[in-house]
Amino acid sequence: MHSFGYRANALITLGVTVLALMCAMASLSDNLNSPTPSAQVQVLNVNWFQKQRNGNEEVSLTLNISADLQSMFTWNTKQVFVFLAAEYETPKNSLNQVSLWDGIIPSKEHAKFLIHTTNKYRFIDQGSNLQGKEFNLTLHWHVMPKTGKMFADKIVMTGYRLPEEYR
Amino acid sequence: MGWIGETVDSIKSLQIRQVLTQAVSLGMIVTSALIIWKALMCITGSESPVVVVLSGSMEPGFKRGDILFLHMSKDPIRAGEIVVFNVDGREIPIVHRVIKVHERQDTGEVDVLTKGDNNYGDDRLLYAHGQLWLQRHHIMGRAVGFLPYVGWVTIIMTEKPIIKYILIGALGLLVITSKD
Numbered sequence: 380m381h382s383f384g385y386r387a388n389a390l391i392t393l394g395v396t397v398l399a400l401m402c403a404m405a406s407l408s409d410n411l412n413s414p415t416p417s418a419q420v421q422v423l424n425v426n427w428f429q430k431q432r433n434g435n436e437e438v439s440l441t442l443n444i445s446a447d448l449q450s451m452f453t454w455n456t457k458q459v460f461v462f463l464a465a466e467y468e469t470p471k472n473s474l475n476q477v478s479l480w481d482g483i484i485p486s487k488e489h490a491k492f493l494i495h496t497t498n499k500y501r502f503i504d505q506g507s508n509l510q511g512k513e514f515n516l517t518l519h520w521h522v523m524p525k526t527g528k529m530f531a532d533k534i535v536m537t538g539y540r541l542p543e544e545y546r
Numbered sequence: 547m548g549w550i551g552e553t554v555d556s557i558k559s560l561q562i563r564q565v566l567t568q569a570v571s572l573g574m575i576v577t578s579a580l581i582i583w584k585a586l587m588c589i590t591g592s593e594s595p596v597v598v599v600l601s602g603s604m605e606p607g608f609k610r611g612d613i614l615f616l617h618m619s620k621d622p623i624r625a626g627e628i629v630v631f632n633v634d635g636r637e638i639p640i641v642h643r644v645i646k647v648h649e650r651q652d653t654g655e656v657d658v659l660t661k662g663d664n665n666y667g668d669d670r671l672l673y674a675h676g677q678l679w680l681q682r683h684h685i686m687g688r689a690v691g692f693l694p695y696v697g698w699v700t701i702i703m704t705e706k707p708i709i710k711y712i713l714i715g716a717l718g719l720l721v722i723t724s725k726d
Contacts, residue, residue, distance in 0.1 A: 383549060384720065402693065458607060460663065462645070464625050471651055476625035478645035483606065483663065500668070505648050505657070519626045523607045528691050531626060 405455045406527020412453045418446035418518040418534045420463060426497065428509070428546050436509040438502045438541060444480065444518075445493040451522055452487040459484040460521040465502060466535075467514035477502050479516075511543045553723050572721050592618040592687035597630055598697030599641060603662030604628070611698040614641060616687030623647060623656055623682070628689040631660065634674045639686055642669055648679075656682055 426439040444463060451459055462481035469475060479498040484490050515537050522530040586595040595616055599608045608614065616630055623629065625647050630639050645668065646659035657679035661668040670678060703710040 382552075406691075460607065460626075460643075462626060469651075472648045473651045473654075474622075474647065474649040476647040478625055481645070485606070500645060521626055521628075524692060526693055529628075529689065 402526045406524060409453055409455050409522075409524060409527065409530065412450075414448075414450040414532075416446065416448045416451060416520070416532075416534065418444070418536070420444050420516045420518065420536055422516075422539055423495075425542055425546065428542060428544075430507055430545065431503070434507060436504045436507045438509060439497060440479065440502065441495075441497050442480065443493070443495055446518060447491045448484060448520060449487050449490040451520065452490060455524045455527065457523050457525045459490065460523060462519050464517050464519060465514050465539075466517050467512055469504070469506065469508040469512075471506055471508075475504065476517075477504075509541050510545075512541045514539050514541065553719070568722060572718075575721075590615070590617045590687070592616040594630075594639075594686065597639065597641065598700050600638065600701070601662075603664050604641060604643070605664045607663055608641065608692070609694070611695055611701055613693040613697045614689040615691035615693075617690045618685075618687040622649060622654075623658055623685065623688070629658075629660065630686045630689065631680055631684045632686060633672060633677075633680075633684065636672075640669070640672065641689065658685070 421443040422440055423443055424441040426441060428436070428438045430436050442463070446461070448459055448461065460481065460483055463479050465475075465477045465479055467475050478500050479502060480494070480496055481499065482492075482494070484492075515535050516539055517533050517535045519533040520531065524530075583595075587593065589595075597614050597616060599610055599612045599614060602610055614628075614630070623644060625644050628641060628643050630641050632639050640660075642660040642662045642665075644658050645661045646657075648657040650656070658681070659668055659670070659679060673680070703713075
């Protein structure tokens with residue numbers, strides 16, 4: 380009854396069960412946190428705006444992104460992935476989401492930031508619908524936990540408009 | 547050495563009824579594992595509910611050997627989600643983040659572009675030759691949960707098959723020799 384095999388088995392089973400329970404509790408404890416993030420984005424400049432040879436329009440923007448995501452960090456947070464997407468509707472597409480900038484926030488100390496940047500990914504439309512187009516800038520974030528369930532949410536900022544003319 | 551002696555004795559003293567009970571209990575273990583896997587497939591709607599991260603392209607979020615739980619719902623795919631997709635001509639599915647989405651007005655079909663968090667450029671180089679976008683049918687599921695390190699078990703077993711055979715052998719011996 381009390382052979383080496385039995386004892387090892389009992390020990391490993393107990394260890395794995397306790398670990399699994401701790402992981403589950405850590406993940407569940409994330410639900411207790413209700414974050415209150417804030418974000419502002421300014422479009423400082425439209426650097427250029429033109430039509431590619433294949434007919435798709437492309438625009439280059441300079442952006443000021445400031446956000447405070449400190450309240451998102453709990454003890455089970457490994458990192459927060461944050462990105463800014465331009466979102467708009469065209470006659471062909473009911474939704475276009477184009478990521479313009481993203482970043483990884485490794486810790487709470489870095490969660491309050493102000494960034495001055497041009498768009499990191501190319502802002503290209505499927506077609507040519509961007510002239511005078513109204514669009515939303517949405518700051519999305521994905522909370523990656525040390526273990527367990529991942530969370531995501533966003534702040535939508537409305538009222539941005541692209542110029543009527545190419546430049 | 548006592549343990550090996552006992553083992554040999556217990557193999558010698560096997561009786562047909564005992565062998566049958568052990569075969570049944572072994573079968574129970576195998577089938578219950580299968581049932582759990584298939585039930586997970588039904589619940590998550592994904593053909594592989596759990597995947598192991600094999601590359602470092604999503605670091606520091608996901609490292610090699612981490613496990614992801616997938617879910618495939620009818621919900622539309624949106625930017626920022628981490629999806630697992632298959633590319634034509636590639637056997638191993640890839641886990642990357644969606645950075646661009648274009649959803650059709652009339653059909654609701656989506657064009658999706660992905661990128662690994664740790665990669666410099668987007669995934670067009672990984673797609674099939676000339677492919678610019680992923681469609682819905684390429685995507686196997688989206689990651690909803692995360693468990694670190696556990697996937698190393700499968701990585702070690704696929705890369706060092708000898709360990710797998712030793713483990714299966716040891717477990718088999720344990721099942722055969724156990725008396726209750």
